[in-house]
Amino acid sequence: MDEEARLRSICHLFDLPWEDVLIPHILCYLPLQHLVSLQRVSKQFHSLIQVYLTNCRTFDLSQIELCIPKEAFCSLLKNCRALQSLSLHNCTDWVTDKDLLPIIGQNQHLQRVDMSGCAWLTRHSLVAVSLSCTQLQHLGLAHCEWVDSLSLRSLADHCGGLLSIDLTACRQLKDDAICYLARKCVKLRSLSLAVNANVTDESVEEVAKNCRGLEQLDLTGCLRVRNPSIRTIAEYCTKLQSLKVNHCHNVTETSLDRLRQRNVVIDVEPPSQRALVLLQDVLGFGPFINLQI
Structure with missing residues (x-):
């Protein structure tokens, strides 16, 4: 085979069908950062990446x-x-x-x-x-x-049809807006209202009664949330898997115990475990406890 025939027989990358081969079977596996870098290699690569992004x-x-x-x-x-x-x-x-x-x-x-x-x-x-x-279905608005x-x-x-929304530190929001959201978006499975001093039991109870498929709820730092609304969550949200109430100083074990019994993951330790942690911090080592007593 002479040199000219050999060169004609070589298949170059861009000879492959772009939309049938290169995009669905090669480019889709590359990280975005690599795609951005490839754009600068040549005009052909730039055109290829643009075609890919059009259908991304x-x-x-x-x-x-x-x-x-x-x-x-x-x-x-x-x-x-x-x-x-x-x-x-x-x-x-x-x-x-x-x-x-x-x-x-x-x-x-x-x-x-x-x-x-x-x-x-x-x-x-x-x-x-x-x-x-x-x-x-999913919206992140944390710190907006x-x-x-x-x-x-x-x-x-x-x-x-919203399934999850993160409203962490959206401090303009008050009970009226959150209650309205709960009544309209009843399919919610994950909700964060963390770091919002405006959130009260009114919001939490409305969420509980309307969004009964809720699986994750983050109330971290919601200082005005109290035990009654947590009890309402326990009553209505039977699918709850995770609850965050750290720094909710008005939420106590009297309302959390029912959720613990259902194996809901809670970010605040039970009183006995918290006492052991504090004691360990003071003594510098874990105390010996006879579990058979």
């Missing part, structure tokens, strides 16, 4: 170790139309409504959105998510202090 279903920036520049973020997502999961990790310091709204508008099949820590967004982004992404009653009500009105 998951975009998770937690896979990229460094903070991604705004220009790269907008470039990567400008043609996306099929996203089902979007995480804004590593761009929380700069992402704004102007950057996010076009992406939300062209990806109406989103089922999971994580905006946790995005301090520069406003209620407009949450309203846009609620209006565009009616199939939404811009979330208010109006935007949460919009979410509840349009995303009734």
Whole structure:
């Protein structure tokens, strides 16, 4: 075989069908950070990655170790139309409504959105998510202090199939908005209301009575939550698996014991175990206890 014939017989990577072979069988296994790097190799690689991103279903920036520049973020997502999961990790310091709204508008099949820590967004982004992404199931809003009653009500009105929502440190929210959410999103399985001094027994009881399939509930630091609402949780939420009540100083063992008996994982130790831990801290070693007594 002469040299010309040999070269013709060589199959190059880009000779393979892009949408039938390269994208579904090769690129889908590469971390996002590698895909971003590949874009800079050549014009062909840049075109290939753009085709891949156009049909990409998951975009998770937690896979990229460094903070991604705004220009790269907008470039990567400008043609996306099929996203089902979007995480804004590593761009929380700069992402704004102007950057996010076009992406939300062209990806109406989103089922999971994580905006946790995005301090520069406003209620407009949450309203846009609620209006565009009616199939939404999982939403992260931890430490988004811009979330208010109006935007949460919009979410509840349009995303009734919501399964989990993280509202940790959304300090503008009060009982009225949380109760409204509980009445509209009855399929909730996971809910965090942590670090919110506005949350009272009223919210927790409304959640218990409406969201009876609840499996995880985080009330960490909800200082106004008391034993009566925990008893209501124990009565109505028979599928509960995990409850966090650390720093809820008005919640005591009298309401937690019933949940412990059902093997619910609680982040506060029973009184006897807490006493042993304190004693060990004082003495410097674990005390000997005769368990046969």
